[in-house]
Amino acid sequence: MRIGIDLDDVIADLVPELIKFLNDLYKADLEFKEIKSWEIWKYGNLTEKEFKEGTKKFIEEGGYSRLPVIKGAVEGVNRLKELGEVYIVTRRSIKRRAETISWLRDKKIKYDGIYFSNNGPKTHIFEDINPNLIIDDSPSSAKDLLWFGGFFLYDKPWNKHVKIEKNRRVKSWKDILKKVEEREDLIAKIQLKSIK
């Protein structure tokens, strides 16, 4: 079994740390549960320009290195690694490769490969990996890959509008492992690119 996993807000807890930083910088009043899309500036007292500059500052000041892990993610990813091959697929810039890899090492997260889409869509990378299972929180990945039965959407305020079967919307790593272990045989049979 091959598994493709997004990094930010699935393994690394990015948005809570980023909005804390933006709130300190701009007195922006952003609240996690109110963030209904990736146009984060719309949900607080800051402009799009400030959001973009603030995010850049957060990243350049080593924000990624300071991120906590999502609860259960270390055990969860390492358990999936026992079931198959784990590929981490992130939108992060390739310039952040070194700090990303050392963060994963520090957190003792095991994986077989990591891909950077360099701020672009991740769909083509997922297609190349041809996984049996994908775990992502991104509404744009969901839009492209919803038809694929092995796509699990990690529940977040910004993807509540995505219409997906209840058993493919996952609420925690505990929930992911439960759903994977229940349907392991089924998941192992499906692939993103069906063999022609």
Ligand SMILES: [Mg+2]
């Ligand atoms: Mg993400």
